[in-house]
Amino acid sequence: MHLSMTDAAFVRDSATRFFEALAASDRVSLNTTSGQLTQEFTDDHNKLAEALFGILPRSLRSHNSHECPDVGYYQADLIVNKSDQQALDVATEEALQCAFNADTRMRAAAQNLAQGAAYRAVAQGDDETEYAYRHLEDVVRHLASMPGQRVLVLVSPGFIASTLQSEASEMVDRATRANIVINTIDARGLYTPDMGDIADPPNDTIRTAGFKTSYRVATQVAQEDVLAQLADGTGGKFFHNRNDVDEAMREASAAPALSYLLGFAPQNLKIDGRFHLLKVALTNKQKFEIQARHGYFAPKTLTDPAEATKLEMQEALFSQEEIRDLPVELQTQFFKKDEVQARLAVLTRLDVKGIHFQKVQGRNNDQLTIVTGIFDENGNFVTGLSKVVEMNLLDTTYTRLSRSGFTVKTSFDLKPGTYLVRLVVRDAVGAQMAARNGAVVIPY
Numbered sequence: 001m002h003l004s005m006t007d008a009a010f011v012r013d014s015a016t017r018f019f020e021a022l023a024a025s026d027r028v029s030l031n032t033t034s035g036q037l038t039q040e041f042t043d044d045h046n047k048l049a050e051a052l053f054g055i056l057p058r059s060l061r062s063h064n065s066h067e068c069p070d071v072g073y074y075q076a077d078l079i080v081n082k083s084d085q086q087a088l089d090v091a092t093e094e095a096l097q098c099a100f101n102a103d104t105r106m107r108a109a110a111q112n113l114a115q116g117a118a119y120r121a122v123a124q125g126d127d128e129t130e131y132a133y134r135h136l137e138d139v140v141r142h143l144a145s146m147p148g149q150r151v152l153v154l155v156s157p158g159f160i161a162s163t164l165q166s167e168a169s170e171m172v173d174r175a176t177r178a179n180i181v182i183n184t185i186d187a188r189g190l191y192t193p194d195m196g197d198i199a200d201p202p203n204d205t206i207r208t209a210g211f212k213t214s215y216r217v218a219t220q221v222a223q224e225d226v227l228a229q230l231a232d233g234t235g236g237k238f239f240h241n242r243n244d245v246d247e248a249m250r251e252a253s254a255a256p257a258l259s260y261l262l263g264f265a266p267q268n269l270k271i272d273g274r275f276h277l278l279k280v281a282l283t284n285k286q287k288f289e290i291q292a293r294h295g296y297f298a299p300k301t302l303t304d305p306a307e308a309t310k311l312e313m314q315e316a317l318f319s320q321e322e323i324r325d326l327p328v329e330l331q332t333q334f335f336k337k338d339e340v341q342a343r344l345a346v347l348t349r350l351d352v353k354g355i356h357f358q359k360v361q362g363r364n365n366d367q368l369t370i371v372t373g374i375f376d377e378n379g380n381f382v383t384g385l386s387k388v389v390e391m392n393l394l395d396t397t398y399t400r401l402s403r404s405g406f407t408v409k410t411s412f413d414l415k416p417g418t419y420l421v422r423l424v425v426r427d428a429v430g431a432q433m434a435a436r437n438g439a440v441v442i443p444y
Helices: 005-020 045-052 073-080 085-100 104-144 165-177 209-222 224-233 245-252 305-317 395-404
Strands: 028-031 038-042 150-156 180-186 275-277 295-297 328-336 342-350 358-360 363-376 381-393 406-414 417-427 433-442
Touching: 005 045, 005 245, 028 045, 028 104, 038 045, 073 085, 073 104, 073 209, 085 104, 085 209, 104 150, 104 165, 104 180, 150 224, 150 245, 165 180, 165 224, 165 295, 180 224, 180 245, 209 224, 305 363, 305 417, 305 433, 328 417, 328 433, 342 363, 342 417, 342 433, 363 406, 381 395, 381 406
Parallel strands: 150 180
Antiparallel strands: 028 038, 275 295, 328 342, 342 406, 358 363, 363 381, 363 417, 417 433
16 A cells, blocks of 8 residues: 555565565465455465566555645644644645745635645545554454464555554554564665655745655654564564565565563553553673564553453454363364255364353353354365353253263354364353364365
């Protein structure tokens, strides 16, 4: 979404050479933050090359330097979100020149014009950033369901996320929980300060030209921040200020040679949405470089327990990690209904002795949520079902089930093929989970 035509061509050539050198066991998926191109995981170089040539700059909005006044997102953010009077004065001066022929009697109208342009620029810029984050979240969620080492390589000139920093922090949280490393590559390579295009001069005046140049240069620097944040927070690398994109892609596609996952539980945390700095340092003072998360955002509101549980189970469903907090076994059976359709039964067998019940009025109570997901052989989600089992067991029933266990069946109608079955079970009383993987081949 944020790539220029020059950047897109530059990256496309490097990516083509990278795909040609892939190992036989590697699988690659191509996605764009505009959401307009997706190539699912494959080892087919021809499919990847074909998808690459479909990558074109597709901004949600058009922009030209002759807008009156020409207010970019960085300057607009200063005006709207930071109440920067100088940035507003610069935009007002430009509007006075380009719209009112420098008639000072129209300064109030020029300021209104400048403020309107700033609000539009912020709204459009935030829309693009939210759109990019939404598609990045989809990619991270999909990648979490894939087996093996998972690395997300984000190639972008970067973008400004002034009002959406918490979204970037949430992206880091999601990727870290799924053990996904995000490596980022600045698609601009080794760039020079943006001094403007002589062949296409903007509407800058003598008094505003210097300020507008400083805003353009500051924009270039600010665009890097989100790329650094995503890489540092997930144990990845940020490749920037370099033109050897071929080497950057080769390094970025590999998982880090050594990394540590550190946990941190803040004390007396206020629910105010504010940013809090974090610093990771070595106690032995050795001269090693540490790449780590720089901070976190406090939540803006208290998390709804039901929503948190739903999110926890969703993330477990799209992961490959097996969880054994609860004694659960997964079995599958199928029969072919005809040549093109089969019925798959997923059997969830539970041992009640390992479940924490709550005694209420002489009964053993608990609630089990069972979520079953079906994925194809490339790891793509096919279908899924959720069931809730309410248990209010008399002691005699509990004793009997303690010896035999019990089974819950979930059925799916599928076409012949190879499928991965993912089962996630969570109990309400003990807040424990189990996650199991299974595979089934339904012959043609």
